[in-house]
Amino acid sequence: MADCVFDGDTSWLSELETALVEECDFGSLRNICKGRPVPEHLRAEVWQICLGTVGKDILSSFDGLYDMEVQGQLREDCKKLVDKLGNEEEDKVSIVSDLETIVTFYCKSRGIKYTANNGWMDILQVLLAVKMSTSELYNCFYSILNKFIPHGCKKNGKPFNLFRLLLQYHDPQLCSYLDTRRVTPDLYVMSWFNSLFGGVCDLHVCLAMWDVIFQHADPFLILFMALVILVNARETILDTKEQSKEELIESLISFPQALEAEDIEDFCSLAQYYASKTPQSFRRDYQLAMFGSSVVAQKEADSEFMDSLCLMVSGEELLQANQNHIINEDTVRYFVVDCRPAEQYNTEHLTTAFHLDSNLMLQNPEEFNVAVLALFAAQAQAMTAKSAAAGEHLCFMGSGREEEDQYVNMVVANILQKGKSYVSVAKGGYPAIHNILKATSQNGVADMSQVVSHNGVDSTSNNSGGSGRNKGQGDENSPIRYFSKDLLGKLSVAVKTKSVEMKEKLANYIKNDGSTERHVNSSERTGKRYRNLANVFTIGDDDEGEEISAEDSEEDQEKEVVSLETWIQKPDVIYSCRCMEFHRSGHKYPSYLLVTLSHLYVLREIPSRKGMAHIQARRALGTIVKITSKKKQPTLITFKYGSHEDDKFHITDAHSFNIPTASDATRVIKQQIMKVLDALES
Amino acid sequence: MCDPIFEYQFRLILIGDSTVGKSSLLRYFTDGKFDESCDPTVGVDFYARLMEVKPGVRVKLQLWDTAGQERFRSITRSYYRNSVGVMIVYDISKRSSFENLKTWYEEAREHIEPHKAIFVILGHKADNEEKRQVTFREGKRFAEMHGLKFFETSAKSGQNVEESFASIAKDTYQHLLDGHIKIEEGWDGVKAGFAKPKETVQLVEAETESRCC
Numbered sequence: 001m002a003d004c005v006f007d008g009d010t011s012w013l014s015e016l017e018t019a020l021v022e023e024c025d026f027g028s029l030r031n032i033c034k035g036r037p038v039p040e041h042l043r044a045e046v047w048q049i050c051l052g053t054v055g056k057d058i059l060s061s062f063d064g065l066y067d068m069e070v071q072g073q074l075r076e077d078c079k080k081l082v083d084k085l086g087n088e089e090e091d092k093v094s095i096v097s098d099l100e101t102i103v104t105f106y107c108k109s110r111g112i113k114y115t116a117n118n119g120w121m122d123i124l125q126v127l128l129a130v131k132m133s134t135s136e137l138y139n140c141f142y143s144i145l146n147k148f149i150p151h152g153c154k155k156n157g158k159p160f161n162l163f164r165l166l167l168q169y170h171d172p173q174l175c176s177y178l179d180t181r182r183v184t185p186d187l188y189v190m191s192w193f194n195s196l197f198g199g200v201c202d203l204h205v206c207l208a209m210w211d212v213i214f215q216h217a218d219p220f221l222i223l224f225m226a227l228v229i230l231v232n233a234r235e236t237i238l239d240t241k242e243q244s245k246e247e248l249i250e251s252l253i254s255f256p257q258a259l260e261a262e263d264i265e266d267f268c269s270l271a272q273y274y275a276s277k278t279p280q281s282f283r284r285d286y287q288l289a290m291f292g293s294s295v296v297a298q299k300e301a302d303s304e305f306m307d308s309l310c311l312m313v314s315g316e317e318l319l320q321a322n323q324n325h326i327i328n329e330d331t332v333r334y335f336v337v338d339c340r341p342a343e344q345y346n347t348e349h350l351t352t353a354f355h356l357d358s359n360l361m362l363q364n365p366e367e368f369n370v371a372v373l374a375l376f377a378a379q380a381q382a383m384t385a386k387s388a389a390a391g392e393h394l395c396f397m398g399s400g401r402e403e404e405d406q407y408v409n410m411v412v413a414n415i416l417q418k419g420k421s422y423v424s425v426a427k428g429g430y431p432a433i434h435n436i437l438k439a440t441s442q443n444g445v446a447d448m449s450q451v452v453s454h455n456g457v458d459s460t461s462n463n464s465g466g467s468g469r470n471k472g473q474g475d476e477n478s479p480i481r482y483f484s485k486d487l488l489g490k491l492s493v494a495v496k497t498k499s500v501e502m503k504e505k506l507a508n509y510i511k512n513d514g515s516t517e518r519h520v521n522s523s524e525r526t527g528k529r530y531r532n533l534a535n536v537f538t539i540g541d542d543d544e545g546e547e548i549s550a551e552d553s554e555e556d557q558e559k560e561v562v563s564l565e566t567w568i569q570k571p572d573v574i575y576s577c578r579c580m581e582f583h584r585s586g587h588k589y590p591s592y593l594l595v596t597l598s599h600l601y602v603l604r605e606i607p608s609r610k611g612m613a614h615i616q617a618r619r620a621l622g623t624i625v626k627i628t629s630k631k632k633q634p635t636l637i638t639f640k641y642g643s644h645e646d647d648k649f650h651i652t653d654a655h656s657f658n659i660p661t662a663s664d665a666t667r668v669i670k671q672q673i674m675k676v677l678d679a680l681e682s
Numbered sequence: 683m684c685d686p687i688f689e690y691q692f693r694l695i696l697i698g699d700s701t702v703g704k705s706s707l708l709r710y711f712t713d714g715k716f717d718e719s720c721d722p723t724v725g726v727d728f729y730a731r732l733m734e735v736k737p738g739v740r741v742k743l744q745l746w747d748t749a750g751q752e753r754f755r756s757i758t759r760s761y762y763r764n765s766v767g768v769m770i771v772y773d774i775s776k777r778s779s780f781e782n783l784k785t786w787y788e789e790a791r792e793h794i795e796p797h798k799a800i801f802v803i804l805g806h807k808a809d810n811e812e813k814r815q816v817t818f819r820e821g822k823r824f825a826e827m828h829g830l831k832f833f834e835t836s837a838k839s840g841q842n843v844e845e846s847f848a849s850i851a852k853d854t855y856q857h858l859l860d861g862h863i864k865i866e867e868g869w870d871g872v873k874a875g876f877a878k879p880k881e882t883v884q885l886v887e888a889e890t891e892s893r894c895c
Binding site: 156161176179180182308309361362365402403405406409410412413414416417564610611 | 701723728730744757
């Protein structure tokens with residue numbers, strides 16, 4: 001018999017037999033079998049344990065009515081299948097009847113319609129080769145369809161889109177070749193997937209393959225098996241330029257036939273190897289749509305599904321993968337490419353991220369190409385140096401906003417077209433990462449070691465030119481060591497939240513901090529005067545009814561007229577945002593807030609002159625003594641100016657704005673004020 | 683490095699069914715090259731070329747090549763909003779690509795609003811006369827029905843490639859002069875050329891304004 005090839009150590013077989021007699025569970029079975037094909041006489045029992053169908057009798061509740069619309073077609077197909085088996089004539093009738101019962105009951109209980117060539121007959125054919133009762137057969141059939149056959153096996157269906165993405169991830173050249181030939185995966189993997197290879201592989205090969213598949217209990221494994229088959233035959237496939245599309249499809253479909261029983265173990269470990277070299281986030285994204293049991297849930301998953309350019313990596317996976325400092329050969333490690341605009345990158349980014357401004361591709365394609373080369377070089381260098389940033393897998397990160405991410409997609413598409421393998425995109429962009437880190441730091445186990453959060457003072461951040469460069473690769477002198485010591489730095493990261501609720505929590509936090517002032521004061525590291533003034537940096541509620549005085553003195557003076565764009569792009573501007581200035585008179589003025597290293601500027605748009613603005617105010621950052629926000633409307637920010645005297649401050653003036661990006665703006669401004677005060681101090 | 687001087691930058695987007703030849707058309711227009719076999723576009727690609735819209739006035743055309751395949755639709759849709767010109771391409775030797783024109787036109791219009799854009803219809807692969815499935819008149823009629831310009835083009839022979847791009851560039855420029863289209867903050871369809879000294883750009887703008895009055 002060719003069904004199992006047992007060489008070497010066979011002691012596990014008797015162990016398995018004993019275990020089966022003792023009615024072991026799936027876990028211990030797996031421990032014994034270790035993903036190996038099992039002998040024929042034990043197969044029925046092993047499968048039932050793996051599929052979780054032991055001791056169930058569901059078929060007995062069948063009403064015995066064979067009255068489906070497609071009953072005739074079904075009976076025909078069952079007969080055809082049984083004719084192929086070559087049993088004795090008298091046995092045939094009962095087998096046909098059993099098969100028809102199984103399929104009819106399945107259709108009725110699941111409310112599904114039978115269609116010819118949907119792979120079921122192929123599955124049943126494999127199952128018939130294993131000695132089981134009809135009831136057991138039904139249970140296995142049900143469980144296989146439920147657990148291992150992906151939903152949506154149709155043109156443009158999810159399983160095929162996912163398969164294409166996996167192929168592109170591992171072998172972009174092959175994927176591109178098939179794309180060019182217009183051979184979409186549904187044309188060849190359909191029959192592999194819907195029968196679990198039962199329709200294409202030799203029966204004995206298939207039995208051994210199912211042994212492994214069921215033991216792994218990973219429904220996605222068949223995608224990687226299909227991937228191995230393709231990659232294995234890549235030379236043959238790439239050499240089919242002369243063949244017609246139909247011939248190519250036909251030869252693709254037939255590839256699994258070449259598999260032999262001896263290959264199965266190697267074949268399956270290869271499939272697992274590919275699975276381990278793939279970002280895992282796709283599992284969560286596709287699980288419901290491909291293997292979810294509820295039809296409603298499937299539909300939901302269907303509708304909210306967005307097709308992507310390449311595989312997506314969740315923030316969790318990304319952070320976790322790069323957290324392990326020991327480089328494990330078997331896990332995916334990412335080289336993160338941060339494609340956000342320079343100012344966003346400078347505000348906060350992962351220590352290991354390489355910056356490649358996607359706008360550069362539009363503005364200066366030559367320079368962009370140089371930057372991409374630098375990227376590949378930096379990646380290679382990081383891998384040789386085994387630095388924390390090292391990773392074979394490129395993960396591109398945007399800002400999570402469609403408006404900006406369309407340029408990130410463009411960069412990713414460009415890299416993909418270059419034939420680069422292992423290309424993925426960070427799902428949700430940087431905000432996803434930020435939110436995770438924020439959540440963990442809220443829990444008091446802040447692990448900010450992966451983030452650089454600061455403003456534009458230190459030398460590394462002045463890259464508004466946008467040329468790609470790698471930062472923080474040197475583990476020892478990574479800037480994060482310095483910043484993570486800074487409590488306020490940490491807090492400010494946490495402040496950056498869009499949720500009002502979080503902000504309120506934080507306000508309380510900071511207030512508490514204020515009440516424990518003495519404690520803070522006594523600690524060694526806060527010898528500086530301004531740190532005592534906890535409420536300088538309060539984001540809390542404005543005292544209700546407090547007067548907002550405006551900038552009268554400057555109101556009368558003749559104002560300088562400047563071009564907005566020029567000013568925003570000035571090299572010393574570290575942050576800018578749109579806002580609405582609230583004047584004491586009740587007027588509102590659309591304005592821009594600009595933060596430089598030393599000053600806060602308010603540019604008021606000139607309605608009659610597009611793109612031009614008056615410089616409405618210019619305030620030294622050191623004179624800002626208080627920043628407050630309205631509890632009910634957190635985007636309403638008031639800056640109070642004045643001077644410190646004897647640990648009190650005299651407010652001489654104030655300015656109110658509605659800033660849509662209030663949390664970002666205040667964070668940057670606060671950090672900058674700290675710098676200025678630090679500088680004044682020393 | 684110094685950017686060539688141009689007055690404005692127009693962003694154009696090419697849409698249409700998969701395999702109608704959008705990338706070939708763009709490659710011919712920007713590179714002067716025709717390649718018989720070409721890989722399908724992954725998501726989106728980008729090209730650029732300078733063009734004279736009247737003597738002495740040059741504009742930079744940013745050309746966005748989108749994948750026609752359905753599975754990239756959610757990605758390509760995001761590029762409509764920031765386009766001032768849309769070229770809808772079909773293949774004269776593939777009837778279905780012509781029949782989908784209306785869907786493409788409607789999708790583009792829906793996503794571009796409230797901004798205005800110039801549309802052009804291109805019947806591509808015009809060299810492929812023996813396999814023609816859509817007549818010139820049919821293409822022309824569709825365009826006229828929607829008040830659009832129409833060209834039959836070929837990246838193999840170069841027929842009408844230059845002309846069609848020149849037409850959309852000039853029409854966009856004219857709309858800009860007439861004030862139907864304006865440079866707007868937060869919209870990348872039209873941008874002032876930023877390589878020039880600012881004063882000159884403002885001068886040009888002032889000129890156009892006075893002409894309008």
